[in-house]
Amino acid sequence: MLALIMAGGLGTRFWPKSRKKLPKHLLRVFGEKTLIQSTVERLSPVIKNDDIYVVSTREQITEIRKQLPMLPAANFIVEPKGKNTAPCIGLAALFMQQRASDEIMVVLPADHQIVDRDVFQKTLQAGAKVARDSDQIITIGIEPYYPATGYGYIQVHDEVRCIDGLTLSQIKTFAEKPDLETAKRFLHSGDFLWNSGIFIWRISKILAELEENLPQLYDGLMEIKSVLGTPKQEETIDRVYCQIRSVSIDYGVMESARNVHVMKGQFGWNDLGSWDEIYKLSTKDEQGNVLLGNHLTRNTKGCFVDAPGKCVALLGVENLIVVDTGDALLVCPRELSQDVKEIVELAKRKKLEQYT
């Protein structure tokens, strides 16, 4: 079994902590390890370090290598530019195929939180077994417990198989991030799961699906394959990446692929998608505030403060996110923390690139 950690995201909803050169997955969000370090650490018991690949962009790769010295240098795959998940997965599949022919490939984001590592590892192993034996695409779905608007959803058929104590269902539809009303409907219907972005398949299976559903991308990948390991490799990847279009694996492959099944992951999952998610996962004081540091509050409830090395005073405010990085400061209501990425857009438009 091989793993591909996708580490190309910018994590702009984590501004101002997350920056172009130090995005969310390279930050310490909880504890001593960065998110990508934790991701590798929880794979290690079931996948050897030699079999763990990381794909990212040129801007980030140096820092990623520094954070993951235990992985072989050849396992860091560089994309010339981010083109969403389908090209990135296809490119990685070529590298993996070259080394391991037709092994099982697990794809997973670099920046999620998983509480129960043991259950997580067992889920991967069970999923890999199904994917190997039946040549199916397996995605991991998470049972929703609140009407989240920040996640994609997977609707499942009633019929359920049980594999090693884990439930496996056929997929009816994929749904993009919903509005609140739709999310409530999904939650109450009982047949929707959150899309965790974790996939398991044979290398040959995903390449076959790319060939069928995204033929232009597949042609580009074959061009790359023909020069893999030769001096022409980098130049060819650059050229192909200029031509192919951005497309997600969910939209480009999953929604039309046959034989896609979802396995329910019950390991305590969070995509740490916004400051509000961090607030929700943190220990609160009696007023429901999360104060990281020596801060002062009066008549203040439900606030999150991350401002190391300074004294933040909150007076008469509620449900605010306050994040200070020395050079930049964010203040916004918790309920708008999904929109923090718009601040990064605004900074770019205002030519304040140093803050992005």
Added chain:
Amino acid sequence: MLALIMAGGLGTRFWPKSRKKLPKHLLRVFGEKTLIQSTVERLSPVIKNDDIYVVSTREQITEIRKQLPMLPAANFIVEPKGKNTAPCIGLAALFMQQRASDEIMVVLPADHQIVDRDVFQKTLQAGAKVARDSDQIITIGIEPYYPATGYGYIQVHDEVRCIDGLTLSQIKTFAEKPDLETAKRFLHSGDFLWNSGIFIWRISKILAELEENLPQLYDGLMEIKSVLGTPKQEETIDRVYCQIRSVSIDYGVMESARNVHVMKGQFGWNDLGSWDEIYKLSTKDEQGNVLLGNHLTRNTKGCFVDAPGKCVALLGVENLIVVDTGDALLVCPRELSQDVKEIVELAKRKKLEQYT
């Protein structure tokens, strides 16, 4: 005419900019000059620098001297500790009496904003004339234009005299800072003025009033007077200040003194009493925001940001004060900016003295 600038305040409502060793009157709030420098500057055309005195505490006096090199060293009067305005005025009156016998004394705070210096100077001169000719106590009142809860009020009798184009009225009562309902009533009644804290009187007159209304303080002052200019001066001031009680000139003298009159000051006055006052006096952008620096806002209205050298992003917030000094940050609604002083109290209680 002699002037006494009272510069002992801490300006805690201006936290985090205002600190124990650098309170509000020693800060640049508008423009290039600090508030105390502006105070001296607008007195200079009518009162010689030799005749301008400053009273403050030991903590502040070094910085005050540095900011006001144009004043004679002997004109800086040090109080061992702040005991409100009556002792401070009495002590200064002794120093002034020693030098100028029975001249006119103008008392004024160090931290106010005055727009029209010309009218201000004419008002002082007219007030001094009345105080000299009739041995009255003159206070300067300001016509209110909104129901301020941060100012004391003066109720006047209908009967009005006109001196050099300025109106002079007898005082009916002094009123402490009112609540909003009372402030509205004061505003609509039409016979209330804001108490600017500027007073004009003969030195002999204020000492006589102190003798009559605050005899314990007066006795202490006489003890000091007997050793003024001798080696015992400092020790005696220290001892007297340990014994006397804190009392304001308004409460201790004005409210019971006879022959107190108020002159209407029409020079554009603001006591800069809170961050909200600064907001109100500042130029706003189209969304009613005051942004000092390179900041980013989205769906944000009526906010005030003072955070030099950093990028503040406000997303979906309204009417907030955000002030950053590097080591400390304040976030509070504009309407609570009068309560910022409570943060300083809280910091003291929490042993975070370095931030006070």
